[in-house]
Amino acid sequence: MVATQETIDTLEEVTGKYKYGFVTDIESDKAPKGLNEDIIRFISAKKDEPQWMLDWRLKAFATWQKMETPDWAKLDIEPIDYQDIHYYAAPKSSEGPESLDEVDPELLKTYAKLGIPLDEQKILAGVVAVDAVFDSVSVATTFRGELAKVGVIFCPISEAIRDYPDLVKKYIGSVVPVADNYFSALNSAVFTDGSFVYIPKGVRCPMELSTYFRINEANTGQFERTLIIAEDEAYVSYLEGCTAPQRDENQLHAAVVELVAMDDAEIKYSTVQNWYPGDENGLGGIYNFVTKRGACRGDRSKISWTQVETGSAITWKYPSCILQGKDSVGEFYSVALTNNLQQADTGTKMIHIGEGSRSTIISKGISAGRSQNCYRGLVRIQPGAENARNFTQCDSLLVGDKCGAHTVPYIVSRNPSAKIEHEATTSRISEDQLFYCQQRGISTEDSVSLIVNGFCKEVMKELPMEFAVEAQKLIGISLEGSVG
Amino acid sequence: MAPLLEIRDLHASVGDTPILKGINLAINVGEIHAIMGPNGSGKSTMSYVLAGRDGYEVTGGDILMNGVSMLEMESDERARAGMFLAFQYPVELPGVGGMSFLRAAVNARRIEAGEDEVDQLEFVKLVRAKAKNLSINDDMLKRAVNVGFSGGEKKRYEILQMALLEPVLSVLDETDSGLDVDALKIVSDGVNLLRDPARSMLVITHYQRLLNHIVPDYVHILAGGKIRRTGGKELALEVEESGYVGIDDAA
Ligand SMILES: Nc1ncnc2c1ncn2[C@@H]1O[C@H](COP(=O)(O)OP(=O)(O)OP(=O)(O)O)[C@@H](O)[C@H]1O
Numbered sequence: 001m002v003a004t005q006e007t008i009d010t011l012e013e014v015t016g017k018y019k020y021g022f023v024t025d026i027e028s029d030k031a032p033k034g035l036n037e038d039i040i041r042f043i044s045a046k047k048d049e050p051q052w053m054l055d056w057r058l059k060a061f062a063t064w065q066k067m068e069t070p071d072w073a074k075l076d077i078e079p080i081d082y083q084d085i086h087y088y089a090a091p092k093s094s095e096g097p098e099s100l101d102e103v104d105p106e107l108l109k110t111y112a113k114l115g116i117p118l119d120e121q122k123i124l125a126g127v128v129a130v131d132a133v134f135d136s137v138s139v140a141t142t143f144r145g146e147l148a149k150v151g152v153i154f155c156p157i158s159e160a161i162r163d164y165p166d167l168v169k170k171y172i173g174s175v176v177p178v179a180d181n182y183f184s185a186l187n188s189a190v191f192t193d194g195s196f197v198y199i200p201k202g203v204r205c206p207m208e209l210s211t212y213f214r215i216n217e218a219n220t221g222q223f224e225r226t227l228i229i230a231e232d233e234a235y236v237s238y239l240e241g242c243t244a245p246q247r248d249e250n251q252l253h254a255a256v257v258e259l260v261a262m263d264d265a266e267i268k269y270s271t272v273q274n275w276y277p278g279d280e281n282g283l284g285g286i287y288n289f290v291t292k293r294g295a296c297r298g299d300r301s302k303i304s305w306t307q308v309e310t311g312s313a314i315t316w317k318y319p320s321c322i323l324q325g326k327d328s329v330g331e332f333y334s335v336a337l338t339n340n341l342q343q344a345d346t347g348t349k350m351i352h353i354g355e356g357s358r359s360t361i362i363s364k365g366i367s368a369g370r371s372q373n374c375y376r377g378l379v380r381i382q383p384g385a386e387n388a389r390n391f392t393q394c395d396s397l398l399v400g401d402k403c404g405a406h407t408v409p410y411i412v413s414r415n416p417s418a419k420i421e422h423e424a425t426t427s428r429i430s431e432d433q434l435f436y437c438q439q440r441g442i443s444t445e446d447s448v449s450l451i452v453n454g455f456c457k458e459v460m461k462e463l464p465m466e467f468a469v470e471a472q473k474l475i476g477i478s479l480e481g482s483v484g
Numbered sequence: 485m486a487p488l489l490e491i492r493d494l495h496a497s498v499g500d501t502p503i504l505k506g507i508n509l510a511i512n513v514g515e516i517h518a519i520m521g522p523n524g525s526g527k528s529t530m531s532y533v534l535a536g537r538d539g540y541e542v543t544g545g546d547i548l549m550n551g552v553s554m555l556e557m558e559s560d561e562r563a564r565a566g567m568f569l570a571f572q573y574p575v576e577l578p579g580v581g582g583m584s585f586l587r588a589a590v591n592a593r594r595i596e597a598g599e600d601e602v603d604q605l606e607f608v609k610l611v612r613a614k615a616k617n618l619s620i621n622d623d624m625l626k627r628a629v630n631v632g633f634s635g636g637e638k639k640r641y642e643i644l645q646m647a648l649l650e651p652v653l654s655v656l657d658e659t660d661s662g663l664d665v666d667a668l669k670i671v672s673d674g675v676n677l678l679r680d681p682a683r684s685m686l687v688i689t690h691y692q693r694l695l696n697h698i699v700p701d702y703v704h705i706l707a708g709g710k711i712r713r714t715g716g717k718e719l720a721l722e723v724e725e726s727g728y729v730g731i732d733d734a735a
């Protein structure tokens with residue numbers, strides 16, 4: 001998964017600072033701008049969807065039209081013109097490729113630039129199965145044969161809608177209802193692709209599953225939808241990576257991710273989000289409005305979210321766990337880094353319903369430049385959650401003195417036996433630490449990166465190895481120009 | 485040949501407070517110089533100014549290494565040019581693994597010299613070997629830099645870094661303070677191991693006993709931001725017996 005040095009060098013030459021900011025020159029098949037029932041029919045037809053799916057979408061659209069844009073928490077945002085967006089864009093030559101041979105070589109080149117090991121030889125050397133979503137369609141899913149042998153389904157969700165309608169019907173919208181929020185409703189109406197994962201009872205998925213999302217087209221929204229189901233005693237570790245080209249206008253990304261864990265099942269969901277953050281003056285960048293939620297339906301089930309968020313102009317995201325099962329476990333490990341004029345409002349919700357349910361929240365916020373970084377979290381203990389426990393730790397690190405860090409923890413406990421602990425710290429990157437590193441010959445930028453990575457250590461160690469290395473580098477790159 | 489380090493009429497301020505008030509000092513290659521002086525006389529300040537710390541402003545004079553002024557160089561550049569400072573109070577770096585820190589420091593030099601980065605496994609072996617000489621155990625190497633180390637452990641860790649970086653000029657700021665007798669011996673042996681005709685050292689201390697282990701070529705007394713006296717090893721003994729009384733006036 002690690003890009004070769006040569007790739008990185010070429011990229012840096014081509015793109016300057018934001019290393020993923022290139023645009024791929026391929027013909028694309030786009031829906032006209034705007035949003036109405038016809039566009040939804042267009043998307044559904046493009047995907048060859050059954051009637052029930054189209055009906056579901058249209059109903060969601062009707063719901064969305066009745067909703068109000070949310071009141072922006074701590075965010076400062078220009079109103080979004082939802083009629084000025086393309087809701088569907090597909091690289092022209094790649095509608096449902098059967099194998100990698102059929103994938104447009106330009107696309108493969110893009111993925112190579114991104115450091116994604118799409119070509120199968122490379123993948124065979126590793127242990128990662130990859131689904132790659134380019135604008136609105138999934139262009140290649142590797143390793144499917146291997147996975148099918150153990151009964152694991154890993155495919156684009158558009159394909160799952162056709163091939164496994166019963167599973168999709170049963171679970172889609174069951175964790176994040178259509179009307180949950182403005183963006184979940186919008187996504188339900190117009191979602192274009194995403195991944196579908198099903199791990200049958202008793203199966204430990206033999207490899208990490210991974211999806212790369214990339215927004216390529218201008219004026220395009222990306223609305224992907226991911227659904228992961230782990231049956232009793234199943235285990236899966238899923239990774240998600242995101243990049244977008246450098247563009248002056250803002251682009252919208254509104255994804256929905258739903259996880260379901262049954263008895264004794266475990267889902268580990270890791271994200272490295274590096275959407276284009278905009279330039280030093282706040283021009284351009286992705287609006288990242290994502291609803292991610294996991295339901296620990298089974299007893300002793302476990303869902304763990306790990307995220308490293310360095311990109312996007314605006315991030316609005318609260319991966320959550322609904323801890324229904326007895327002794328179920330929810331975890332949230334987060335690093336959110338903002339620089340320049342980025343804004344992040346992120347955190348988690350842990351809803352304790354089951355007896356003995358436990359949750360851990362470790363959040364590390366880093367603010368640099370003139371950015372604003374807010375942790376917003378909710379821990380709710382329902383009356384039936386006897387002996388529930390939560391531990392929350394929120395640490396903020398400020399780099400420079402023009403940025404802001406905010407911590408907004410909400411705690412609602414309706415069961416007196418619950419034990420909730422909350423710790424929060426705010427610190428500044430210290431001049432002593434910087435000088436100590438520099439005196440050892442380490443450049444200012446590398447010193448900042450070392451210290452910040454040290455600050456994030458507890459979260460980074462939760463990431464799968466190869467992702468952790470990438471994430472560390474990303475933190476260094478994202479902090480460039482923040483000191484000195 | 486120009487001295488390895490030459491300090492010419494150096495004046496420096498912290499904030500608006502002048503601390504160094506005209507220091508002159510020349511250290512030839514291969515020499516060891518000791519600096520003694522009362523608390524608050526400016527010893528640590530001088531070490532920071534030499535190392536180019538931000539906020540320590542040179543208001544007059546010059547610092548030259550091999551005849552070239554270092555004033556325009558950033559602290560990391562000076563370090564890569566071969567200047568090392570063993571801190572009086574080493575700084576904790578929470579979460580920063582010792583091995584990655586040491587490797588980053590060594591690689592920074594190698595990259596500048598156009599060499600390849602160190603081989604990870606070889607490097608671990610090298611660090612372990614050097615650590616053993618300084619009675620630093622594997623557990624300490626695995627921990628975050630200086631975090632939870634005892635005072636004496638921190639000092640030994642400074643010398644380990646010095647041994648790995650092989651600087652041409654080392655400034656040791658009270659590396660002996662807070663060490664027990666055994667540790668003092670370990671640290672001194674470590675320093676002596678690096679004694680080399682191609683390297684020089686500036687050893688800041690309050691105690692004559694260190695100079696029994698690390699025998700200096702010259703001893704200077706710094707007081708009130710100026711070097712008031714210079715002599716051989718016997719000057720340290722004199723200070724130990726009669727203190728700094730009267731030295732201020734001797735200028
Ligand atoms: N940041 C600062 N602002 C103002 N004054 C300072 C600052 N740092 C040091 N000083 C002053 O400069 C003087 C010299 O301090 P320095 O630490 O160099 O002394 P020292 O000789 O190393 O003392 P010691 O033997 O106690 O280590 C002291 O009077 C100290 O208070």
Ligand SMILES: [Mg+2]
Nearest residue numbers: 527528529572
């Ligand atoms: Mg001192």
